Amino acid sequence: MRAIEFTGQSIRMIDQSLLPHREEWIELRNAGEIIDAIKRMKVRGAPAIGVAAAYALALSENPGKDAECLKSARPTAVELSHAVDFMLGACRNGMALPQAAAKWEGMNSKRCRLVSEHGSSLVGKGQRILTHCNTGFLAANEHGTALGAIKMAHGQGKGVSVYVDETRPRLQGALTSWELLKHGVPHQVVCDSAAGYLMKKNEIDLVMVGADRIAANGDAANKIGTYTLSVLARENSIPFYVLAPLPSFDADIKAGDEIEVEERSQKEVLEIRGKRVYPQGSSAENPAFDITPAENIAGFVCENGIFRSIDELWESTRDPDSASGELLKSCLR
Template identity: 50%
Template sequence: MEGPTVRMIDQRYLPHELRVYVAESYKDVAAAIREMVVRGAPAIGAAAAYGLAQAAMQGVEPEDAAEVLRATRPTGHDLFFAIEYMLRAVGQGENPAKAADAYAALDEERCRRIGEYGERLVTDGSRILTHCNAGALACVDIGTVTAPLRLAHARGRKFLVYVDETRPRLQGSRLTAWELAQEGIEHVVIVDNAAGLLMQQGKVDLVLVGADRIAANGDVANKIGTYEKAVLAKENGVPFFVAAPTSTFDFAIRTGREIPIENRAEDEVLSVGGMRIAPEGVHALNPAFDITPAKYVTGFVTERGIVRPADVRKLRPGAARRSARRPAKKSTPKKRKRR
């Protein structure tokens, strides 16, 4: 944020052109979220935080701006998490710009810690499949999926990343490949439907994906195609991990069935690079996300450690304090068997 304006990389033009999008108001930020100038659950949350800061600085009622921002994209939880964070901060009299900066700094720190906990999953010589983009572009910096990869690479480990192209908007081939190339991490782009073959051939050691919203039972909403990768991983005995900050967990939602799935314009499917690839008159379905049931998830890599699906409740705000207050069970000494 520079004064009253918010600047962000316009991801629609990558990897061919690096453009900066300038938002003069919260309405411009809302448009940037809706049109995918900025994308990725944590990055959307940070953008919304700055949009609310703009609104407060420009004399707009925070709740009015929040309503506009909430209506941009329904699936990712960080958007709503950030909005509530900012409404509390502004309501308590905090400086709006400083509150947004603090939120962005928290996001970056969460990603750094995800890297610290997750890098041990990236062993020397391993072959890792990822889907969509959960790198620095999808966050304030560092990334969720890319955090362990970057740290393992910095510590000298050699590994290969399979980058799903991720139709229809190609966030894998356009964005993830671009980020990995910047880091010097070895990778190859694959068509989405090649993942199953590679697993079947024993060429994948780990699947590591991000998330847009995680329900209280561990069900995961992520980019369309994630569910297929999880089922294939289970069938082929490949560990399937989800890297996400706790801001992505929505404990108000019991299961993935309650997560709203965004449906986007059919033109994203019917056209590539502005050129139509389907006959005129043909229509398309374009759900942006799918739901992966918790039973297919090996573990969640969070800023609080790696958590199994059965233990997700431990990440609920206040869970540690409640556990500390709970009296310990009295243990009864076991009788030794006589020999």
């Protein structure tokens, strides 16, 4: 199943802001509408917004101008920038933009399928897995990353069960539970603050998360709350894995403290579904992401395989015959 479809004159996508109660497809006919949908999180997840950005430029009347608007729409997610750069490079090389966007979507699908396949091999029979935010097909357009691996392990008959963090303040856990229900994966939703208690009770065997940007040293930016989970997992000797395709890795950023962290509206914290739940006069800080240091990460999973260190992963990208070959030629050089 895909979350984004290209019609030739527009894209159709699931409006994720209406899930899980309404599954509604919206039609976006130009780059401006797609940029607005990215900002308003009608489409979200680093791979998915990369695909949306590619099609935005395919529908754009001014690709140069819209490219800059796209890159600033969600600044933490580097895959968005990689997709835009790929499209601009394809245009310079004479490729029609709709054709280039379809090529990016196809590469994205292959990358996320491989991430899911590799990640599923980390899952043992009967394991109880904690995941954060949403990393399924909604976030990747197809397959998924961390959630893709979990769903694949379920399909392999491993008898997994999942703890789904609610992921305040946007409650992306609701999207994850919606996907897990569709695939018949046993799961329970838990408050973000319950994770440490469950770990201490030995009720969690594995933590699997995605990432929006991973620095050269392995520091990973992901949905706010991920860093906290990594600290708790390390304290309780629970493996903590980051699963992401190579466009989410950024060799130009040396360490996590250089990653721009998006700040979103206070209303997302102070209100729930448009109703204020905190007293007037209270303010809120609302960073959308935090940074997990590399030393808290047991391993990285990308399309090239599973790597216990970031140096091993970077070494794999130097192999021209690796699974990332075409991407490396177009994006990482």
